[in-house]
Amino acid sequence: MQSVFNIIFSPDFFYDVLRVTTPILFATLAATVASRSGIFNIALEGIMLIAALVGVIFSAYFSSAWLGLLFALISGGLVGLFLGFLVLKLKTDAILAGIAINLMAAGGTIFLLYIISGDRGVSSSIKSLVLPKFPLPVIKNIPIIGTILSMQNILTYVVLLSVIVIHILLYKTPLGLKIRAVGENPNAAESVGINVHKIQYIAVTISGILAAFGGAFLSMGYLSMFSNGMTAGRGFIGLAADAMGGSTPIGALLVSLLFGIADSMGNVIQTGIKIPYEIVQMLPYITTIVGLAIFSYSKKKQIEKLKSK
Amino acid sequence: MSDIILEMKDILKIYPNGIVANEHINLSLKKGEIHALLGENGAGKSTLMKVLFGIEIPEEGEIILKGKRVYIKSPHEAIANGIGMVHQHFMLVPSLTAAENIILGVEPRKFGLFTNMEKAIEVADNIAKMYNFDIDVRAKVETLPVGIKQKVEILKALYRGAEILILDEPTAVLTPQETEELFIQLNKLKEKGHTIIFISHKLDEIKLICDRLTIMRNGKNKGTYKTEDVTTEEISRLMVGRDVFLEFDKEKANPKKTVLKVRDVSVKNKLGNLKVNNISFDIREGEILGIAGVEGNGQNELVDILTGLNENYTGNVLIFNKEAKELGIKGIRDLKVSHIPEDRMTYGCAKDMDILQNVFSNQYGDEKYSSKYLLKSKAMETRAEELIDEFLIKCNSFKQSVGMLSGGNIQKVVVAREFSVGPKIIVANQPTRGIDVGAAEFIRKKIIEFRDQGCAVLLVSADLNEVFELSDRLAVMYKGEFSGVFTNVEELTEEELGKYMLGLKKDEKLEGIIYE
Incomplete structure (x- = not known):
């Protein structure tokens, strides 16, 4: 038990938290942008999975991790756009369309992996590359903080930067104002001449790209290969985290960190205490359910308070 | 005729369900007048205004603005032509501030990429001051009372350069004090040369504030008059096509x-x-x-x-x-015990269900209309038809969804249901x-x-x-x-x-x- 505490309060543990938080935070930000425009992007899970595989394949093909990332992002943007097409043009229910994309991604990635590598499980036979880790100048020399922040994967820095960028996008730019208006009252937006569908297309595309970052991180940073079903529900956790964070980028950061801690904790406990592996694996998802329950309860209270005014 | 700012000529609008909402309507507006548009629910006023605002495209007819024929195919084009509309249900985004709502869609920018919020607040504030609207443009719309929200709507239209302002039953949601204030402001707008179309049922308000009025009935224009030339009785006769009994001769209660x-x-x-x-x-x-x-x-x-x-x-x-x-x-x-609720759309009916389903929503258990497991649809249909006749519900059939009806007919459906249980x-x-x-x-x-x-x-x-x-x-x-x-x-x-x-x-x- 003592050793577990020692691990949790070590800088290495927090280094790990940031690493684990990265894909969840990407997913959460992706959920935030989409839901702010009024589209519930349940396809995040599938988009991440597709991007994870695309990144692996193209990084091997071009022998460049960067080109792998680029194609992963393009694939994510396209799938986001495709969701927009299904929902906005063909008037499909967003949930059903999202589920369809997720199922397609789950089966499709295995199929593609098999064609290319002859393996249905992992891409270890593909010579894919990994995005670099990055020492932060100056900060790396500060004790503790240096250990936590420095030498993270480049995408971990990107995701922290994305929090700020998405915050500015939503609250400081005309596009963000339009996204928020469209999501909250599309009639009002339309009545002042805003092209509602155009804004929503832009938002789901951004959402797809953000999710793709998360997917690429999983197969080109977190691990160095693709394995089937490797997103393990992170897209859904992102949706939950978005709801709990009140659909704001700052909220997304805080809630994602919470999930990241739960996830890392799982890893630590696994090594420290004799608990069945499967139970430990449940930890992030239990955190999600408990978190959502607390969130919706407090929201209910809030609404009751507002109503009684 | 240089003072005519807008003419709608021979407007014909037939909805896909076959209802002729506007039957060759003519309407002309003088610059700087407050022009009332009145008529029963379902008379076609809203449709005519939707045509003017580009929400509905008419089958026939033309719109002539300042002597030039214009084609208005979307609200955006209406706005570009200087026509603004204040809807009955406000078109505002609650979590945004008044200023943000006012500038939405035409945001001032800085560095090309960012919203210039200081500028936005300044212009919103300026336009509010120019028209003597006393509002805090920094406040979030969701925190504002109804009367102020309406002012934000009016400012939104003015900011976009509206010369012609359509107000759809603006006083329906206001308190008497707010109504009074609105009228003062409408008169000021008129002095500044704006033309206002005022849709209302309230004859006393029309008498008070409007220069001229146009009466619509059953999709037709029943005439345009100077307000002082017609009496309230004449207006109501033209509206309903018969004299409304303002006094009931009811017998003494027993x-x-x-x-x-x-x-x-x-x-x-x-x-x-x-x-x-x-x-x-x-x-x-x-x-x-x-x-x-x-x-x-x-x-x-x-x-x-x-x-x-x-x-x-x-x-x-x-x-x-x-x-x-x-x-x-x-x-x-x-x-x-029957209950006619105050809010007919929330508590009175299910708007996406048809008339029959609504009429029977309190009687599904009645053995006249239901056996143990199955509904007796024949009996229900006959009864629904009886009720439509008895309560003079204007509709195509009992299969029409209630939301498609006009307000008065929706209320008749509610009343028919509540009164049909005896x-x-x-x-x-x-x-x-x-x-x-x-x-x-x-x-x-x-x-x-x-x-x-x-x-x-x-x-x-x-x-x-x-x-x-x-x-x-x-x-x-x-x-x-x-x-x-x-x-x-x-x-x-x-x-x-x-x-x-x-x-x-x-x-x-x-x-x-x-x-x-």
């Missing part, structure tokens, strides 16, 4: 035994404020008890108690000597609000008919004419209490009633509210 007893009822809202304070009254068979009062003085809370919607009250409500709390909503309805007690909350004169008159007549058959009626209404016309006894509610009771309604004057409504006078004894 009340029998007491069926509804309310004793010492109080209720608090969720904030703990006393909304109904120790109220007691009786209603007997064959009489109408009217409850007058400025809205929000506890009338809705009282109705919720009587109909079983709220059980968290103190005191006793006895319906045919049975405690209402023990009965529950179903039990109360089983005793033939009610012994009717609780009617604002039964004719916001509906056309013809439908309102019809519903009032029905209420009297049921009274004459021995039904007890509680009528809550903000329409003074209505409570005067219908009530056999009249109580005034003020701050959750009865401030006055009148058993001789004919002798009561409006001025006198007003004093009780505003709390200037209070009757402590309340004689005649209880029968012992």
